[in-house]
Amino acid sequence: MNYHTPVLLNECIESLHIRANYDYADCTLGGGGHSEKIAELLGEGQKLHCFDRDIDAINAAKPRLAKFGEKIICHLEPFSNLERELAPETLGGVLYDLGVSSHQIDAGRGFSFAGNEVLDMRMDASSPKNAQDYLKEVSEENLAKAFRENSDLENSTRLAKHILQSISNEEKITAANLSTAVEEVYSKRKEDWNSLKARVFQAIRMEVNSEIQEIKKSIEAAVRCLKNSGRLCIITYHSKEARAVKDVLSVFEKNCLCKSNLPVCVCGGSNRKIKKVNKKTPSADELKKNSRSRSAVLRVYERV
Numbered sequence: 001m002n003y004h005t006p007v008l009l010n011e012c013i014e015s016l017h018i019r020a021n022y023d024y025a026d027c028t029l030g031g032g033g034h035s036e037k038i039a040e041l042l043g044e045g046q047k048l049h050c051f052d053r054d055i056d057a058i059n060a061a062k063p064r065l066a067k068f069g070e071k072i073i074c075h076l077e078p079f080s081n082l083e084r085e086l087a088p089e090t091l092g093g094v095l096y097d098l099g100v101s102s103h104q105i106d107a108g109r110g111f112s113f114a115g116n117e118v119l120d121m122r123m124d125a126s127s128p129k130n131a132q133d134y135l136k137e138v139s140e141e142n143l144a145k146a147f148r149e150n151s152d153l154e155n156s157t158r159l160a161k162h163i164l165q166s167i168s169n170e171e172k173i174t175a176a177n178l179s180t181a182v183e184e185v186y187s188k189r190k191e192d193w194n195s196l197k198a199r200v201f202q203a204i205r206m207e208v209n210s211e212i213q214e215i216k217k218s219i220e221a222a223v224r225c226l227k228n229s230g231r232l233c234i235i236t237y238h239s240k241e242a243r244a245v246k247d248v249l250s251v252f253e254k255n256c257l258c259k260s261n262l263p264v265c266v267c268g269g270s271n272r273k274i275k276k277v278n279k280k281t282p283s284a285d286e287l288k289k290n291s292r293s294r295s296a297v298l299r300v301y302e303r304v
């Protein structure tokens with residue numbers, strides 16, 4: 001079965017501006033679709049560092065990338081470790097294709113609405129807490145906050161209360177339990193069930209995997225790892241991811257970092273490290289062929 005169909009593939013490759021003598025990083029290896037195309041463009045001595053915290057991704061992509069030999073270096077690590085592996089100003093480009101892969105959604109690990117396995121949702125199966133542990137420990141207030149902040153869900157307090165009540169007697173919490181609880185809260189909105197469930201599952205998944213913290217830490221590191229004129233390409237799939245990316249990068253886009261109440265600049269006014277290049281979305285053809293690309297937005301930045 002196809003592990004994952006890469007999204008905005010040609011747009012990413014064009015935007016990365018792959019040049020001779022530079023190394024690159026694909027921070028979200030997945031099935032290796034983007035990595036394969038990047039590696040095809042690398043010459044003698046150039047390296048592609050591939051990160052994924054899911055062992056399934058590393059195991060699926062390694063055979064696919066084996067033909068590139070020593071050009072490929074796989075890191076089974078969260079991408080927030082970027083600076084542990086790579087030195088400042090060493091990369092010609094960094095790619096992020098955020099979120100989860102089709103394999104993760106289809107693999108019965110709690111990322112999709114159906115299934116009677118323990119609700120897991122961890123990208124890294126060795127991390128200490130899965131979604132079941134999270135739901136058994138989280139307060140009603142914090143769960144409601146996650147629904148509001150991660151997925152803009154209305155009635156977040158009622159939703160959190162009902163979910164926690166309905167699972168309180170379950171020894172094992174499953175995707176099916178969670179789906180039923182969402183249907184009970186939104187019993188009058190049957191036509192919206194799929195989109196509501198998607199947002200509930202997304203909000204919990206983001207907490208279990210500390211997704212926003214990961215994005216912020218790693219993108220800051222990526223800016224520091226880029227050489228002058230190196231490219232940063234980031235695909236997001238929902239507004240909370242996009243907001244996190246824009247918030248982190250807006251600081252690097254400014255020359256002056258002084259507080260707005262200071263009468264004159266005291267920081268030197270030359271802090272700018274990145275400029276926006278452009279933004280791309282999937283073509284009509286890609287949308288027709290791959291429905292999972294529908295909410296994708298590629299943002300391209302350049303180190304200055």
Ligand SMILES: C[S@@+](CC[C@H](N)C(=O)[O-])C[C@H]1O[C@@H](n2cnc3c(N)ncnc32)[C@H](O)[C@@H]1O
Pocket residue numbers: 004005006007027028029030031032033034035051052053054057077078079080097098099100101102123214215
């Ligand atoms: C959308 S998929 C990438 C698909 C890939 N571009 C391809 O063409 O097959 C996202 C991947 O990023 C990984 N991922 C998400 N957050 C991560 C993080 N903080 N650290 C490392 N890997 C992460 C997921 O495990 C998943 O395999």
